[in-house]
Amino acid sequence: MHTPPNKERSPYLPFGDRQDAPFYFKDILSVKQFTRQDLDYIFAVAHEMAEMVRRVGTFDLLKGKILANLFYEPSTRTSASFTSAMERLGGSVIPINEVRYSSVSKGESLPDTVRTLERYADVIVLRHPEVGSVALAAKYTEKPIINAGDGIGEHPTQALLDLFTILEEMGKVDGLTITMLGDLKYGRTVHSLARLLTLYDVKLNYVSPDILPMPDQVVAEVREKGIPQQAYNTLDTVLPESDVLYVTRVQKERFEDLGQYEKVKSEFIITPEVMKAAKEEMILMHPLPRVGEISMDLDDDPRAAYFRQVGYGLFVRMALLAIVLGKA
Numbered sequence: 001m002h003t004p005p006n007k008e009r010s011p012y013l014p015f016g017d018r019q020d021a022p023f024y025f026k027d028i029l030s031v032k033q034f035t036r037q038d039l040d041y042i043f044a045v046a047h048e049m050a051e052m053v054r055r056v057g058t059f060d061l062l063k064g065k066i067l068a069n070l071f072y073e074p075s076t077r078t079s080a081s082f083t084s085a086m087e088r089l090g091g092s093v094i095p096i097n098e099v100r101y102s103s104v105s106k107g108e109s110l111p112d113t114v115r116t117l118e119r120y121a122d123v124i125v126l127r128h129p130e131v132g133s134v135a136l137a138a139k140y141t142e143k144p145i146i147n148a149g150d151g152i153g154e155h156p157t158q159a160l161l162d163l164f165t166i167l168e169e170m171g172k173v174d175g176l177t178i179t180m181l182g183d184l185k186y187g188r189t190v191h192s193l194a195r196l197l198t199l200y201d202v203k204l205n206y207v208s209p210d211i212l213p214m215p216d217q218v219v220a221e222v223r224e225k226g227i228p229q230q231a232y233n234t235l236d237t238v239l240p241e242s243d244v245l246y247v248t249r250v251q252k253e254r255f256e257d258l259g260q261y262e263k264v265k266s267e268f269i270i271t272p273e274v275m276k277a278a279k280e281e282m283i284l285m286h287p288l289p290r291v292g293e294i295s296m297d298l299d300d301d302p303r304a305a306y307f308r309q310v311g312y313g314l315f316v317r318m319a320l321l322a323i324v325l326g327k328a
């Protein structure tokens with residue numbers, strides 16, 4: 001029987017770190033672990049990171065620290081973003097992207113893999129196709145683990161960067177109407193974002209094909225927090241009142257029946273014509289990759305925030321790495 005490690009008394013705790021700091025040596029598994037005060041702290045550190053990147057580009061805050069970037073599912077942005085974040089902080093990265101070529105394909109279990117990697121690295125970033133797998137892995141390692149997406153479950157670091165984007169671009173979150181559009185059933189980024197937004201005074205709209213609604217579990221959690229939410233199957237009614245339109249990709253890889261995917265994949269496409277009905281000062285977000293949901297003709301529209309969103313992600317991930325390693 002495995003006894004979960006006590007990370008607060010881990011033999012790995014490096015001498016001399018600020019051990020009293022919030023999130024020191026903690027796992028980042030779900031947005032449910034954050035309070036609004038935590039977010040203020042993380043975003044304050046992210047601001048400092050942005051300033052340092054602007055001023056010096058790369059610096060030595062995490063010099064000598066090593067990140068294991070363990071990806072069991074494809075990733076471009078999240079893995080590159082964590083790599084860039086670690087390297088801009090002066091640390092280094094063990095990239096493990098093609099897990100099918102590593103021991104997992106030989107049948108090694110996730111617990112064994114993380115118990116091995118913790119001997120090499122100071123922090124582990126993990127993406128895995130199964131909901132709950134990252135939380136399971138965290139039980140087997142004394143090093144901090146960061147969830148980079150667990151199947152259709154959560155993507156907490158994406159939600160943090162999404163929220164940071166809204167704050168930076170709109171100057172506030174309270175009072176905003178946020179419309180989430182696309183694959184709300186399988187899109188883990190909207191599951192995390194909707195939960196995180198319950199810490200604010202917002203109104204949520206969900207627009208999706210009939211077969212891809214926001215899961216009951218997320219809807220129930222949002223309801224419990226008293227946040228107004230409403231589901232629609234067309235964008236027309238809610239676009240003019242939206243301050244943020246958050247578009248997601250239909251998650252082809254989650255469909256058992258590709259015929260179903262083909263039927264719904266192009267149900268919502270945001271074009272310059274569609275955006276005529278949107279507010280002048282709203283923002284259009286997307287976690288990327290996009291596969292046609294937002295027309296490229298919109299990229300020069302000042303409201304198109306998705307590439308700026310990628311940039312904010314770097315600062316948030318730098319902040320998280322510095323925080324869990326006690327150097328913020």
Ligand code: ASP
Binds near residue numbers: 189
């Ligand atoms: N990159 C995001 C994710 O990993 C969104 C997506 O893949 O559509 O969940």
